[in-house]
Amino acid sequence: MRVFDTHAHYDSGAFNADRMEVLASMPEQDVALILNPGCELESSRTAVALSEQFPFVYAAVGVHPSDCGDWEDSWLEELRALAAHEKVKAIGEIGLDYYWKENPPREFQQQVFRKQMELARELDLPVIIHDREAHQDCLSIVREYPDVRGVYHCYSGSLEDAKVLVKLGWMLSFTGVVTYKNARKSLEVIEWLPMDRIMIETDSPYLTPEPFRGKRNDSGKVHLVAEKIAQVKGMDAEEVARITLENGKRFFNI
């Protein structure tokens, strides 16, 4: 079954030893497409460079809330220039992260988030949202931009918020976390979520699905996410793979 890993970080140092070999092996592992988001300027540039080297890799450019401490408004110019590349399909990953105490102050994260939402609106690109322990503030900023479409990556919010997001026309995407023992809340969301709003991802090199948890993740393991969703939905994994691949292509305009 051919799959679309809609969120993987091959710019990560975890792939320094074998990045090219791992990516080159993806077609034979039935990974049809990969989207590599950036977390700051350097990783955004690397994401674009990787998309030039592999026809099945696409990129997003953006500054992650945990990496926004040194933000200057001149970064917007750089992001705008990178986003002009034909293989850049979104602004991301952007959002709010209140989990790590050492992260930039909340107010500052919110300012940087808003600036990148404005950039997405200007460029008519979708956004990839990172929301960790910031559900309320994140949703209220999303609502300030009714003409921006997006996906919540590694969705960890409530069923109630999922219903609001679906109404707003947004997508939710799920990682290997759905295979973990404590995934009950995500599974409840998946059970309810209409199939045309689901995307799957690995968040490689992180969040490796069971039974490989603890090892480095790669896009070849996104099949396990499709299988878990299929189990929850009472569907064939093949069908989940096919629909999420189509959803990803439609969402990212590929």
Ligand SMILES: [Zn+2]
């Ligand atoms: Zn990520």
